[in-house]
Amino acid sequence: MDEKTLDGIIEKYPYPAxxxxxxxxxxxxxxxHIPMDTLKLVSVKxxxxxxxxxxxxxxxxxxxxxxxxxxxITVCMGTPxxxxxxxxxxxxxxxxxxxxxxxxDGKYLQTTPxxxxxxxxxxxxxxxxxxxxxxxxxDLHGYVTPERIPDILxxxxxxx
Amino acid sequence: xxxxGSMNRMVTITINKNQYLAEEGEIFLLTAMRLNIDIPHxxxxxxxxxxxxxxxxxxxxxxxxxxxxxxxxxxxxxxxLEILTDTPQIIKHxxxxxxxxxxxxxxxxVIREMAxxxxxxxxxxxxxxxxxxxxLGKCILCxxxxxxxxxxxxxxxxxxxxxxxxxxINTPFxxxxxxxxxCAACAQVCPTKAIVFEDRDAERVMQSWxxxxxxxxxxxxxxxxxxxxxxMHKVLDKLDPAIIEEIKSLCPECRRQHITxxxxxxxxxx
Numbered sequence: 001m002d003e004k005t006l007d008g009i010i011e012k013y014p015y016p017a018x019x020x021x022x023x024x025x026x027x028x029x030x031x032x033h034i035p036m037d038t039l040k041l042v043s044v045k046x047x048x049x050x051x052x053x054x055x056x057x058x059x060x061x062x063x064x065x066x067x068x069x070x071x072x073i074t075v076c077m078g079t080p081x082x083x084x085x086x087x088x089x090x091x092x093x094x095x096x097x098x099x100x101x102x103x104x105d106g107k108y109l110q111t112t113p114x115x116x117x118x119x120x121x122x123x124x125x126x127x128x129x130x131x132x133x134x135x136x137x138x139d140l141h142g143y144v145t146p147e148r149i150p151d152i153l154x155x156x157x158x159x160x
Numbered sequence: 161x162x163x164x165g166s167m168n169r170m171v172t173i174t175i176n177k178n179q180y181l182a183e184e185g186e187i188f189l190l191t192a193m194r195l196n197i198d199i200p201h202x203x204x205x206x207x208x209x210x211x212x213x214x215x216x217x218x219x220x221x222x223x224x225x226x227x228x229x230x231x232x233x234x235x236x237x238x239x240x241l242e243i244l245t246d247t248p249q250i251i252k253h254x255x256x257x258x259x260x261x262x263x264x265x266x267x268x269x270v271i272r273e274m275a276x277x278x279x280x281x282x283x284x285x286x287x288x289x290x291x292x293x294x295x296l297g298k299c300i301l302c303x304x305x306x307x308x309x310x311x312x313x314x315x316x317x318x319x320x321x322x323x324x325x326x327x328x329i330n331t332p333f334x335x336x337x338x339x340x341x342x343c344a345a346c347a348q349v350c351p352t353k354a355i356v357f358e359d360r361d362a363e364r365v366m367q368s369w370x371x372x373x374x375x376x377x378x379x380x381x382x383x384x385x386x387x388x389x390x391x392m393h394k395v396l397d398k399l400d401p402a403i404i405e406e407i408k409s410l411c412p413e414c415r416r417q418h419i420t421x422x423x424x425x426x427x428x429x430x
């Protein structure tokens with residue numbers, strides 16, 4: 001992100017309340033991740049220590065340090081979805097997209113090598129009646145079964 | 161009684177059914193330490209505000225006959241304060257906590273010794289094993305190093321990273337941090353001696369903080385390096401400029417000799 005765009009974002013937050021997180025949120029939305037250089041620039045401009053910003057970015061699951069793919073798949077891992085087999089859904093997704101289940105930082109956020117899909121997990125969307133559910137770019141898919149996953153992925157440009 | 165003499169009112173407090181005199185407003189943990197009443201603790205540091213992070217100094221606070229478990233470092237002494245330090249509830253809590261600490265920091269001798277002192281030698285929990293841990297598997301995440309770096313040194317070079325069981329303390333992006341002054345205050349306050357650094361020739365390498373390297377100032381007299389340059393600048397800023405010029409570039413040892421010689425010269429020979 002160039003300095004001008006960043007200045008534009010910072011200008012929108014003249015008051016200290018919610019400033020840092022608000023700015024970081026806009027960077028995440030625009031860039032689809034938090035680039036290292038931008039974070040360093042924010043630290044200089046806001047006069048907030050870089051270590052503090054890095055702690056925030058690594059704490060909240062909303063922020064990601066690696067670029068998020070074109071389509072964001074969020075799998076609900078809330079209790080009702082878990083009971084209805086969300087674990088299987090996630091495993092099937094990983095199998096189709098060639099992702100591993102490992103995590104180093106406690107956030108589950110993985111992107112396919114072609115940068116088309118990113119899979120993340122979340123707790124309860126509040127759509128438990130349709131469990132198990134998953135979100136793709138904000139579209140809710142309910143009553144998901146492992147068999148239906150390829151059909152859902154195909155809508156977003158996945159090829160078998 | 162504090163170091164600077166008693167300024168506050170002395171009040172009577174009850175610890176384990178015995179009555180003692182204590183200064184009003186004093187931190188209860190310090191009162192107990194002064195009275196030789198044993199309370200284990202890890203995260204208390206007198207330079208910082210009590211934080212109650214380690215939960216080891218838990219005692220039973222008695223109010224109107226009811227007990228509440230409270231960390232001793234967050235209790236301020238007042239008249240009629242009643243504390244029980246070794247009820248079965250406290251002992252059970254403390255032993256469980258020792259087991260958790262043994263699993264969290266399996267390499268720490270401090271924890272092992274302290275736990276053994278209270279009769280805890282084994283842990284039922286899965287030991288946390290991290291390969292090539294910069295904090296040597298000794299960190300208990302009490303946050304003292306982060307607080308001393310931010311609140312006292314004002315550098316904020318390190319902070320918590322990630323969350324939950326993945327939380328670690330390090331520099332941002334796990335790379336060398338130019339903000340670090342190399343003061344090693346973090347290593348000084350660490351209760352489990354987890355932070356390592358090394359002085360090599362004219363630089364200090366903070367091995368725990370992603371190998372952050374800071375230059376050391378060299379003594380103009382004996383040519384030995386003695387303190388991080390950035391720290392020297394910070395300290396010199398606070399001194400009387402008249403004093404600085406003379407002793408600016410001397411290490412403590414040479415400084416002592418220099419001043420002694422100067423004073424001796426002033427004394428007339430009898």
